[in-house]
Amino acid sequence: MTSTMPQADHVLRTDYQRSVAEYWNAEKDPVNIRLGEVDGYYHHHYGLGDYDPSVLEGPEETRNQRIIEELHRLETAQADVLLDHLGNIRPEDRIMDTGSGRGGTSFMAHQRFGCHVDGVSISQQQVDFANGQAEERGVSDKVAFHFRNMLDTGFDTGSLRASWNNESTMYVDLFELFSEHARLLRHGGRYVTITGCYNDVTGGRSKAVSRIDEHYTCNIHPRSAYFKAMAANGLVPINVVDLTDQTIPYWELRAQSSVATGIEDPFLTAYKEGSFHYLLIAADRI
Numbered sequence: 150m151t152s153t154m155p156q157a158d159h160v161l162r163t164d165y166q167r168s169v170a171e172y173w174n175a176e177k178d179p180v181n182i183r184l185g186e187v188d189g190y191y192h193h194h195y196g197l198g199d200y201d202p203s204v205l206e207g208p209e210e211t212r213n214q215r216i217i218e219e220l221h222r223l224e225t226a227q228a229d230v231l232l233d234h235l236g237n238i239r240p241e242d243r244i245m246d247t248g249s250g251r252g253g254t255s256f257m258a259h260q261r262f263g264c265h266v267d268g269v270s271i272s273q274q275q276v277d278f279a280n281g282q283a284e285e286r287g288v289s290d291k292v293a294f295h296f297r298n299m300l301d302t303g304f305d306t307g308s309l310r311a312s313w314n315n316e317s318t319m320y321v322d323l324f325e326l327f328s329e330h331a332r333l334l335r336h337g338g339r340y341v342t343i344t345g346c347y348n349d350v351t352g353g354r355s356k357a358v359s360r361i362d363e364h365y366t367c368n369i370h371p372r373s374a375y376f377k378a379m380a381a382n383g384l385v386p387i388n389v390v391d392l393t394d395q396t397i398p399y400w401e402l403r404a405q406s407s408v409a410t411g412i413e414d415p416f417l418t419a420y421k422e423g424s425f426h427y428l429l430i431a432a433d434r435i
């Protein structure tokens with residue numbers, strides 16, 4: 150047995166968590182790597198805003214690259230919207246990215262606020278990749294990634310000014326998740342999530358939403374679950390923004406790209422039929 154085994158057993162507590170970790174440890178999808186290579190910010194979330202239609206025109210030899218750069222610009226715009234909702238963060242504050250992927254949002258947060266950022270992920274591969282990026286950027290004293298479970302991070306109670314999940318809540322129980330965020334945040338601290346959730350009003354999980362779950366091995370929650378779990382854990386929403394209309398162009402462009410993965414149609418169907426929303430929720434810890 151290697152010395153890392155007991156730690157892995159501690160972080161990955163269920164067969165489900167182990168299968169999610171396995172998925173992300175193996176993931177090398179061009180839609181994420183090629184986009185990240187554009188400027189070194191590697192994202193694991195989708196995009197926001199209108200795309201420039203001229204990327205689809207012009208010389209055929211550079212068309213793919215133009216689309217990749219445009220998709221990346223929209224993904225970066227999404228992270229900026231999330232950071233816009235974190236409130237007034239000062240350089241001496243500590244903030245946390247739970248489900249930090251390859252680190253894109255964490256590095257943008259550090260660049261914007263100059264504060265200490267910790268990221269946690271159950272994928273050792275992602276943690277190692279993101280820490281390598283921190284070294285390369287010369288910010289490893291301020292931005293650090295940890296092989297930890299977002300439901301039990303081990304960080305100090307009341308230590309954070311802000312925390313967020315950028316498209317990672319669909320892997321966990323929301324009551325357990327918000328209990329941990331509430332523990333980590335100090336009074337008045339801000340929590341933000343951008344997530345895909347299904348629409349209670351149209352009924353249960355639609356076929357398109359089920360296909361998304363199947364694709365990522367995740368479990369998309371209903372919209373109502375977010376507010377119940379926040380209310381139960383002292384997190385009081387201050388902003389709820391329906392970003393659905395703003396993310397549809399990203400999926401339309403992605404569907405026409407060389408890096409499409411096959412999940413574009415279910416997203417477009419789910420959003421357009423109204424069974425699914427792309428939602429931002431910002432909440433204060435009371």
Ligand code: GPP
Binds near residue numbers: 180316319361
């Ligand atoms: C992955 O981003 C995001 C998720 C797995 C969460 C699912 C999100 C919902 C809104 C339901 P990614 O950038 O790794 O995905 P892809 O490889 O498809 O670009």
Ligand code: MG
Binds near residue numbers: 180181192193194195
């Ligand atoms: Mg992606």
